[in-house]
Amino acid sequence: xxxxxxxxxxxxxxxxxxxxxxxxxxxxxxxxxxxxxxxxxxxxxxxxxxxxxxxxxxxxxxxxxxxxxxxxxxxxxxxxxxxxxxxxxxxxxxxxxxxxxxxxxxxxxxxxxxxxxxxxxxxxxxxxxxxxxxxxxxxxxxxxxxxxxxxxxxxxxxxxxxxxxxxxxxxxxxxxxxxxxxxxxxxxxxxxxxxxxxxxxxxxxxxxxxxxxxxxxxxxxxxxxxxxxxxxxxxxxxxxx
Numbered sequence: 001x002x003x004x005x006x007x008x009x010x011x012x013x014x015x016x017x018x019x020x021x022x023x024x025x026x027x028x029x030x031x032x033x034x035x036x037x038x039x040x041x042x043x044x045x046x047x048x049x050x051x052x053x054x055x056x057x058x059x060x061x062x063x064x065x066x067x068x069x070x071x072x073x074x075x076x077x078x079x080x081x082x083x084x085x086x087x088x089x090x091x092x093x094x095x096x097x098x099x100x101x102x103x104x105x106x107x108x109x110x111x112x113x114x115x116x117x118x119x120x121x122x123x124x125x126x127x128x129x130x131x132x133x134x135x136x137x138x139x140x141x142x143x144x145x146x147x148x149x150x151x152x153x154x155x156x157x158x159x160x161x162x163x164x165x166x167x168x169x170x171x172x173x174x175x176x177x178x179x180x181x182x183x184x185x186x187x188x189x190x191x192x193x194x195x196x197x198x199x200x201x202x203x204x205x206x207x208x209x210x211x212x213x214x215x216x217x218x219x220x221x222x223x224x225x226x227x228x229x230x231x232x233x234x235x236x237x238x239x240x241x
Contacts, residue, residue: 042067047203049168051125058098058128068100075229076101079163079192082228082235084108086188088158090119093140094147094179095165097124099133102140105161121157123147147175156184163192167204172216180220180240189238191217198232210234 042063045053057063079101087109093102102122110116122133123145130142147162148171160183166172183189196207208216210225213234217223221240228235 047201049203049205054126055128058126058132064098064132068098073100075233076104078228079190079235080104080108082237083159083161083190084112086159086190086237087115087117088187089117090121090157090184091117091159091161092121092123092152092157092182093161093163094123094145094175094182095125095162096122096133096137096140096142097129099129099136099140101161101163102133103136105159106137106139117158119157121152147178151178152182155182156187157182158184158187160187160189162189164194166191167193167196167199167201167206167208170205172206176217176220180238183238183240187240189221189236189240191236191238192228193234193236195227195232195234208234 040063042057043066045057045063046067057067083105087105091102091105093105096102099122102120106116106120116139120137120140122130122137122140122142124130124133125144125146127144130144133140133142147165148169160179162175162179166175169175179189179191191213193206193208193213194201194204195209196212197209199207210227213236214223214225217225217236217238221238223236223238225234225236227233
């Protein structure tokens with residue numbers, strides 16, 4: 001059987017390799033998608049929303065550097081500029097993480113008329129986070145602490161910080177009440193969460209709007225809620241009765 005010129009063209013090297021190149025591009029796309037969703041990155045570790053995940057995040061220098069991007073540090077500075085006005089004799093930070101926010105709060109307070117508090121306590125459920133805070137905030141007492149199970153034995157603080165924590169908890173009402181119990185008479189609780197109207201982070205389980213956050217917190221005291229982080233976050237100040 002003789003092959004026509006058209007059939008010879010169909011068997012040219014170019015047409016033979018075309019399907020293989022297509023499969024190669026598809027495989028590369030799938031590999032990139034897999035790396036984006038499951039590869040080693042601060043984003044993928046944090047969205048697992050578990051103690052084990054955060055132990056890994058704060059223990060690894062490369063993951064923590066990726067996590068502490070300039071935008072996050074600017075967020076800490078913005079929160080610290082507000083929190084520093086409520087620093088008096090004592091401060092507790094529930095979910096201190098790497099200690100960057102607590103460091104910024106204490107430095108801001110020291111530069112203002114409030115001055116440095118006499119008592120500073122840093123708490124986090126990840127032991128690796130507590131170790132990071134030891135380097136950054138050496139003046140603080142540090143504890144591995146589970147907000148859903150542990151308590152402070154009746155100790156109270158003038159400023160109670162809880163930033164970017166409540167959105168991760170399955171039973172945030174328990175945490176809310178424990179924050180209130182940790183606040184001294186005349187003290188202030190400062191809470192931040194993402195704006196639930198636009199938050200789509202897979203590691204979060206609670207999504208509050210501005211009004212929703214105010215309603216959630218008002219049972220423990222007079223509450224004001226403002227927008228921060230260019231409108232992406234909510235900051236609540238609570239004055240327990």
